[in-house]
Amino acid sequence: MLLCMFKRLFVPGVLLLAIIGLFSWLMWSPFWQSLREVGAVFQLIHREYYDADAVDYEALRDKALKGTLHNLDPYSRYFTKEDFKSFRERSEQRYVGVGIEIQELEDDVTVVTVFPGSSAEQAGVLPGDQIVRVDATDVSDFNVEEVTDAIRGEEGQPVELGLFRPAVDEELSLEVMRAPVEIPSVLDTALTDDGIGYLRLSQFGERTSEEFAAALDQLERNGMQALIIDLRNNPGGYLSAAKEVTEQFLDEGQLIVYTAGRDEADRTEYVSDTPARVGDYPVAVLVNHYSASGSEIVAGVLQDVGRAVVVGETSFGKGSVQTVHQLRFGGAVSQTTALYYFPSGTSIHNKGVEPDIAVEVEPETARKLEVQHRHADRMTPEEFERIFEFKPDLQDAVRNRAEDYLRGELTSSAPAAA
Template sequence: MNRRQLFAVVILVTALVAGTWAVGRVQESTDNTYANIERFIQVLTKVRDHYVEAVTTDKLMDSAIRGMLRTLDPYSQYLDKEEAERLETTTHGSFGGIGISIGIRDGWVTVISPIEGTPAWRAGIQGGDRIIKIDGVSSEGLSLDDAMKKMRGERGTKVELSIFREGRDKPMDFTITRDIIQIKSVPYAGLLSSGVGYIRLSNFSERSREEIDAAIAKIEKQNPRGLILDLRYNPGGLLSQAVEVSEEFTPRGKKIVYTRGRDATQNRDFFSSADNPHTSYPLVILVNQWTASASEIVSGAIQDLDLGVVVGRTTFGKGLVQTVIPLTRSVRGPKLKLTTAKYYTPSGRCIQKEEQLKDGALAEEDDADSPSTAALPDSLKPKKALPEYKTEMGRTVYGGGGIFPDLELDDVKYPHLIEDLESKQLFFKYAVRYAVKHKEAPANYAITPAMRDEFGVLLKAEKFTYSPDSLAAAQHFVDTGMRRELARRYVGDEEAYRVALEDDEQVRQAAALFDKAATLPKLLTLATEMTKAKAVVNQGRGVDVR
């Protein structure tokens, strides 16, 4: 490609970006567009012709486009043909990989959450884990697309990850076998022993509405006295499914979410079209700091419309709309995934945390999320003054990005020993060994002293090093892991989930709310009282209201 041809191509691209397409129509009159294009061509041709190693124009153009988009935000991306096909597969079908949702934080590939039931989830990968190496190569500065490329692959092949986890002195190494990742939205739904319905919604894909419909129907046959919708570690997904899931609980005509962008075509309001929403029992939405995007739309709508209360931790704050724009006439050609708008809850709160966009990456948040304060409840972290909004019934809720819960719940902190046992799949190995010797599971999966001794023998055989004191201190968590994997081995994944929920402290606290408030009005009154209790506390600090 000669200089004149290159100039013509760049002029065409610039015209499309600056004038023809809906995005970016308004161009400041001070822009010296042609001078900037000329400057770009000068640099490109000098690099192509004189760089110490041969580089092609195609490679330079591709890198320039990706670099330009990287300065905007972590989500605007150029997708070549293969990347565009992978995006389509991730949203609508299945793919070979390890099953994690990732973002960029402080220049590093960071796990938002593992997809439940996948190899990464079974290996013990957690939200917040920083991936520092993939197959022995540093991931610092790696783009999301490149990281996904490296971690996906044929079923049965292995990928090695080095993980930095907050609170650990040394990196953790994982060898994970890839599998076909089926996108399932509801891995578990059932009635807790307390009589409260529970639905775990792990992502928003094409079948989310269908799956949650079936889950609600299953639970309602058992006459629940309330419902917990668990959105913890839910990284989001399709906007359409966020709206449809919200409709399950939202009367017809109520606004669920709206978007606003620089381009007027991006300004859209989404209303419920449901005729028979499920409002006959109180609803609790369970969230944490890794609840993001579409799951924040649902949480914000339920809270703003006073259809339930939100409990847990302040959510992630990913409220940007990405529009996928074809760059050729072919449906299988390259595409531009561009941030074109922001999400707002019915009360007017912007979901996006602006500090997440510093320097075009998921920057570390302010002091409230620094390593020294990350373990604190949200109410005990230093805060800036937050804008106040009102729900439909006049309750006070807070803006500033993310969804602030009506009731804060402490995170459950797992001992490092448990994380190491999970990463080496030793609970799973124990269950396999136990099942070889026993045709039936122990009653209620109860762990006996003899079984604990057998587990110790396994640890020795696997050359797993630990101190007896650390094992004794973590015995409750060890027993939980053993019970869960025994349930999985003898019955299946759903039974393992049920057993694990029995020991989930946050779920227990959420279920206990229905003891204090048996109806939705009483639950909202309780939430109002909790909000008022927090409001009287010093602006710089808060209280964890129980």
């Protein structure tokens, strides 16, 4: 009898103690205590801040998460739902729009590029057109981001663009269909008369490796004997895409990079999965202070294993890896989880890739060269000068120096006549 009563009292007592212990842990653990304190501040701001529209709980959440991630390091960040959508579009190299690139020039949002084959080209939009209206909305005082948001929309839906065309001093209205726009990674290819190929990569996205291989195939079929890979102003992108570009120059099974996280055992090696697909011709990689992340992997690894020389300026110095976690409410967190290292064990984090051949360029000249690279081939010299206010005839000292180096390599490796 007493034993049965003891059992009936013991089990609930144990459960009660467990609940009390759990409650105490929830009350006093650093994690929950911090959350309670943050929540109390949220309530205070939400209740007393003078602008009620700015401090709804969703807005406070977004601001708090942005601040938290930003203060960890320069590369960790929080994406709102809208931010994450834009991030995915850039990485996937595809978005729904009209196929133009716009820029603010002398306070006017101006079309600087119309993509070939785009709905904007079909509707008659031209470089130099200033966007003053989107549908019924006057956007003459909007910035580039606001105009972009106004133009974007659902695939298959038209948008009416009100334009001012300075070349003929005329205002016009064009209906343009919103459609998928592909964002290429390979922006430019060229081949000199003496066989030096040139290939410019703007980013490392989902299709970069395929585009890069196709461009190399074309250059090789046209007789390329040496190659320049231009990674200047390339901010990087997917680690996997940088790995797939790099491995095209390496033997199967060769180490490309390895990453190491907070634990010593947390090491991941990335090796070449395929045999080298390119010939054993000399390669030069161009970098500048804005070449970062994936660009530094390609340039640094090819330099590290002796497969290429690097020409230009010391690169940005982003040797870290970010992992992206999508959140249930549509936003996402991108946080630094590891550093990457070259096969020799070198890390370029906060140091950058040092060029083998240093060529410094004045900032204003570099800015103009970037504009010239992006737009000169898509319009007449007269249109270019009218829009950008300088002639597209600047000499590229970094590219010229790389060509000189490669010509020397080709000459030294040529068979001698006897």
